[in-house]
Amino acid sequence: MRTYGGLTAEERVARRRRRLMDSAFELFSTQGFAHTSIRAVLRRSGLQDRYFAESFASLDELMAAVVEAMWDEQLPRIAACVGTGRPRDEQARDVLRVLVDNMMSDPRKGRLQLIEALVAGPATARARQQGLRRMDEIVRSLLHEGPVDPRTDIRAKSVAVVGGVSQLLRNTIDGTLDLPQEALVDEGAFLFEAVANHIGPGSGSRA
Structure with a gap:
């Protein structure tokens, strides 16, 4: 060669x-x-x-490659927080700390992934959705660490958690919210725990 x-x-x-x-x-x-x-x-x-x-082929494809690389860098570290044998709520906080630190310690990362990626084109939208689906799978596995009512739509619940945490991060980065990193972890943990505590047998959750 x-x-x-x-x-x-x-x-x-x-x-x-x-x-x-x-x-x-x-x-x-x-x-x-x-x-x-x-x-x-x-x-x-x-x-x-x-x-x-x-x-x-385009600036959009370049942005998509950057977004995909960012997901590839952070998701293995996030996934490593799950299945450790620690209580589910503690694992959730570990996940959130990795995610928040990745997005907030270097403001460029959070701005690109959570704000600028939204205004690019279809290639970036696909890369972003693929990353969110992978994140959703991690949250779903975390929710399954505890008891789950079989009638619960667990995917809908995990999507809600991922979407809520993403919005908290986005609004902090764009200045709508003024939250330090640990406060972001607390708010994300509150969302996760509210969902996790609502899906157990006898909780009355079916949707």
């Missing part, structure tokens, strides 16, 4: 793709998706025009 500068052709493409994604992350998260152009990404990455098309 031929190499150039010690790298194969595939490795050079992967490296250029990573440079485009890193540059896009910075631009999308600071000046916004609507105010970012392909040319601006290329200028920041130091790459020539022809290298964009070898990896992405």
Whole structure:
């Protein structure tokens, strides 16, 4: 296999793709998706025009790749908090701390994933929904750590928890709410516990 500068052709493409994604992350998260152009990404990455098309068909596909990479980075750490044998409510707080820290310790991450991703295109919407579904699966497995009334629609409950926590994070990032990180964990835990305590046998929950 031929190499150039010690790298194969595939490795050079992967490296250029990573440079485009890193540059896009910075631009999308600071000046916004609507105010970012392909040319601006290329200028920041130091790459020539022809290298964009070898990896992405559009700015939306680039944003989708960035969003997917962010989910891939955080979800394994979140999933590791579940199934540890600790009480369910403590596991939920562990999940929330990882999620909140990831979104809030670097404001760029939260802004890109929770705000800018909403105004991109269909490719980003698909990447975002896939990430939320994976998060929903984690919450569902956590809810199943305790007793569940078989008549309960457990998926609807987990979707409600994920949606509620996402909205809390989004409104904190956009300034609608003024909540420190531990307060966000507390509010998310309140949502989870309210649902978890409502789905046990004899709770009267069927929906």
